[in-house]
Amino acid sequence: QQQVKQSPQSLIVQKGGISIINCAYENTAFDYFPWYQQFPGKGPALLIAIRPDVSEKKEGRFTISFNKSAKQFSLHIMDSQPGDSATYFCAAKVVTSGSRLTFGEGTQLTVNP
């Protein structure tokens, strides 16, 4: 019940296209959903996060869509660029039960020029 399932494992997109990464969870107590971006040899960095009281959050070319009834959330990268090539992780946590995050397995995104 603590798992967060992420798909696809890898994704190849052409420059200018839309990249979509999906995550699903079972624990209905989760109430904070961040996305992290990781470049090779570096630690993950927070990209964008959402709480379940909103269905969508947009920051620049990055958008999180959240579907509470389906227990799913997704990351959309508009106008994908080669510099977006990285590994993306979704995560979730229960805000009131401390600070531990549950991570998805990661998606390796490649944006071809």
Add this chain to the structure above:
Amino acid sequence: DGGITQSPKYLFRKEGQNVTLSCEQNLNHDAMYWYRQDPGQGLRLIYYSQIVNDFQKGDIAEGYSVSREKKESFPLTVTSAQKNPTAFYLCASSITGGDQPQHFGDGTRLSIL
């Protein structure tokens, strides 16, 4: 600049040796974490600490040990009991509780000679 410093960046261990990975943060965060990252398996939590002099096992604590004597420091020891220690190790910190993100260091890559 505030951040998390992990050292060394690369570490080699002989069979039967214990090695200690350093993690220091100057973000004044109460909580600190250690993750192990293997290809295709995402981030797995080894240990975490939400306050000085206290820590909890994560999902894969066997063969590892930690200490939290100072707020700024959370060293991880990989013991000889860890049979497959080759991995990328990531340290993170956060404000305890709330919808606060975790901030990551740039990792230590441990290899067996």
